[in-house]
Amino acid sequence: MRVTIAMPSTGLFYAPGLAEPVVLELSALPPEEAARIEALVHDAKFLDRPAAPEALTRPMPDARQVTVTVEQDGRSRTLHLAEPIADPALKALVGCLQEQVRALREKKRQ
């Protein structure tokens, strides 16, 4: 499974470094982290959701927007989400992915 997370709107200001897509190849992650992400993808029924956003309303000034893509076994789905994310399963998945991104950034700074 491959998961890509990007942030086309980074909030109160536009930071190109935070907007950049991050590709997570689950096969390259520690097994327990990969299993956690896979379980969250499954719980969110990500690949079976319609491609339209869950509920995109008028953009709130300075709110962040997240794009998540999951690819597995020839299937693929992209969801465009605006914060705050109402769906608990999607929120949990995005939260977990953001932790991964945060860890990668810390490595980058080091």
Added chain:
Amino acid sequence: MCTRHHRHSIFCILPPYLLRSVLANGTKAQKAAANRALGIDSTLRSMRAQLAVAQSLSARRSRKLALPPSRQRSIYTADGGETLPGKLVRAEGQGPSGDVAADEAYDGLGHTFDFFLEAYRRNSIDDDGMALDATVHYGDRYNNAFWNGQRMVFGDGDGDLFNRFTSSLDVIGHELGHGVTEDEAGLVYMQQPGALNESLSDVWGSLIKQWVLKQTADKADWIIGAGLLTKKVQGIGLRSMKAPGTAYDDPVLGKDRQPGHMTDYVDTMQDNGGVHINSGIPNRAFTLAATAIGGYAWERAGRIWYDAVRDARVTDTTRFADFAAVTIDIAGRLPGSKKAEVKAVADAWKQVGVPTG
């Protein structure tokens, strides 16, 4: 608005799965192009949703019977969760709560209310005595602050990139400023009108800070979010209104991309069409005008910008040039107006490459 069901070739020439493959395996330039293409879709979805719910001017102008102006602040805490409004920690008139973020929000909302009332006789965000609510400690190490149309929401920051978002008075003023703009011009949060919306929030945020510090235009730092970035980050704030594009250059955040002139306007579908990027152009125009006029920026330049955003000619789709023309016109009509002020405003727009007719 276009009603034809035409799909632009840029949007459909490459299927999304191929773009994502490029993201994973392409060269740096290919990855950047694929990223831009993927960003288009979410931006267009936002645009459609926004235009559908735009309110009419007459609806926004309707007013209830006005009450005497008075602050009505309520600060809540989400305690690290995302449920709004959360638990009330400090209501109007109560003493400090001991929660630094809650007390900073309380003070910041108070300064913002006082500024608009004393500088422009505006009774709160909607000029109708709207209660000011805020929620602090939103989310887990949440790196943002936003205005949701009803309240301000502040994260604590992750401590790695950002400090708590209440620590910066101009950020508080910026968020509430969105409420003012939404109430008056209703500028759509997209492309040039969105960048103008962002710039106006920066203007109010910076002016509130200057008003509290009693700084003249030449003494102001014109930085938005000074102190918001941690010491680990190579930057002085989120934006420089005076010198757009110079606020940060950091391995994680990247380089500040704000232009200060129309020749460098960034055409992008990221960031709702570059609202936080191209706002650098009108931001610089305001600092140039305010500095040329001199004195306290909120008194003359701020007054011109405030009257402009309330002017009927400024609507939800107003672009930089239209707004510039209105500011020049208003500069010439203000009581006590001087030719030098009109020239200062016109020259400011000229210096950033915005045509004024």
